[in-house]
Amino acid sequence: MNRTDRTQLRRLPKRGFHDSATINQILDAGFLAHVGFQVDGQPFVIPTLYGRDGEKLYLHGSAASRMLGELSQGVPACVTVTLVDGLVLARSAFHHSMNYRSVVVFGTARKLEYETQKRSALRVVSEHLIRGRWDDVREPNSKELKATSVLEFQIEEATAKVRQGPPLDDEEDYSLSMWAGIVPLKLTAGNPAADSRLAPGTALPSYLADFSDKH
Amino acid sequence: MNRTDRTQLRRLPKRGFHDSATINQILDAGFLAHVGFQVDGQPFVIPTLYGRDGEKLYLHGSAASRMLGELSQGVPACVTVTLVDGLVLARSAFHHSMNYRSVVVFGTARKLEYETQKRSALRVVSEHLIRGRWDDVREPNSKELKATSVLEFQIEEATAKVRQGPPLDDEEDYSLSMWAGIVPLKLTAGNPAADSRLAPGTALPSYLADFSDKH
Numbered sequence: 001m002n003r004t005d006r007t008q009l010r011r012l013p014k015r016g017f018h019d020s021a022t023i024n025q026i027l028d029a030g031f032l033a034h035v036g037f038q039v040d041g042q043p044f045v046i047p048t049l050y051g052r053d054g055e056k057l058y059l060h061g062s063a064a065s066r067m068l069g070e071l072s073q074g075v076p077a078c079v080t081v082t083l084v085d086g087l088v089l090a091r092s093a094f095h096h097s098m099n100y101r102s103v104v105v106f107g108t109a110r111k112l113e114y115e116t117q118k119r120s121a122l123r124v125v126s127e128h129l130i131r132g133r134w135d136d137v138r139e140p141n142s143k144e145l146k147a148t149s150v151l152e153f154q155i156e157e158a159t160a161k162v163r164q165g166p167p168l169d170d171e172e173d174y175s176l177s178m179w180a181g182i183v184p185l186k187l188t189a190g191n192p193a194a195d196s197r198l199a200p201g202t203a204l205p206s207y208l209a210d211f212s213d214k215h
Numbered sequence: 216m217n218r219t220d221r222t223q224l225r226r227l228p229k230r231g232f233h234d235s236a237t238i239n240q241i242l243d244a245g246f247l248a249h250v251g252f253q254v255d256g257q258p259f260v261i262p263t264l265y266g267r268d269g270e271k272l273y274l275h276g277s278a279a280s281r282m283l284g285e286l287s288q289g290v291p292a293c294v295t296v297t298l299v300d301g302l303v304l305a306r307s308a309f310h311h312s313m314n315y316r317s318v319v320v321f322g323t324a325r326k327l328e329y330e331t332q333k334r335s336a337l338r339v340v341s342e343h344l345i346r347g348r349w350d351d352v353r354e355p356n357s358k359e360l361k362a363t364s365v366l367e368f369q370i371e372e373a374t375a376k377v378r379q380g381p382p383l384d385d386e387e388d389y390s391l392s393m394w395a396g397i398v399p400l401k402l403t404a405g406n407p408a409a410d411s412r413l414a415p416g417t418a419l420p421s422y423l424a425d426f427s428d429k430h
Binding site for chain 1 (some may be wrong): 247249250251252253256257258259260261262264291292293294295297299302304305306307308309311313315317319321337341344345348349351352353354355359362363381382388389390391392393394395396397398399400401402403404405406407408409410411412413414416417418419420423426
């Protein structure tokens, strides 16, 4: 991963990270990305699931998707993943903040053309989301693969930003009597709800019983 | 809010909504936006907090922020808010999906220059996030307001997408014996954690005791 002006953090450099370990940890903890690209002078930001394999991200969707169609032209794109960890409540309005981890990735995408490539990329996305699921379900057939666009997004540059910890107030404000602290936030998984048409006797698979909250 | 080609949903029109009620409900349920804009041919997608007042969104940050500096030039921008409601596990890999609510907003921003405007916009953002907080804390002084950029983002067009409900499999797959259903996901707030330097005797305010999970 390179580092140019577009990933140079201008403010609060203490919050910024350019190392792959930090970046990959955040990418692997998330599953929802916001993808940015521009068409005819108009920026678009579209939410989408993703998976990571090394320095590649995989995105997928309908073959009719505008986003995937535009991205597959190889236009410059930006993929951002944000994990929200908490609200930071300071004594002054000014020092309120959010605890979060985010990664901004720059790169370009190409469309995967071969069934085997598409299948293995879709597996990456699926396993990224719920490990163990892919081997349990009916795999996509040729018709379904044709109806699915799969993009390989090469990470050219990436930068992470992380804010953790308590509020940091001006020294003279610590004597003020309002409450300050953190409201933790976390994306949590509830109990799986079985489909009403489940085949009789179908048990919840262990990879779902163990499914820990991802965020 | 207008409706042009950029908000025309090309796929799954049943998932799309253009009415203000649906759009505002989603914008009001969220608090984190991903803002897209382009600089020198490179798209950027940056996470940020926001507040809504009518057909205006307010964004804020450091006066040194690249994002706010670029946006305040009045360039076309896109603000996207996504609420994740669950993973949709179908019997076939192909029909896996996500339950979510998202809004994509197109518009342009302008920088607020006057202290009174900035102060009231910051109040909108603060109240959007935690109702009742603003009146409890030390308000920003002139120096802090100077160090803060506040943008008013006019919603020119917006479109919502919503996917809810169970997996929808091909009819012949319903007899398959794998588990299918929904894993609900929700951004939940944990117990507020008081700052270690809290003034003695400071109680948790009622607006935080009542703080329901937002998502």
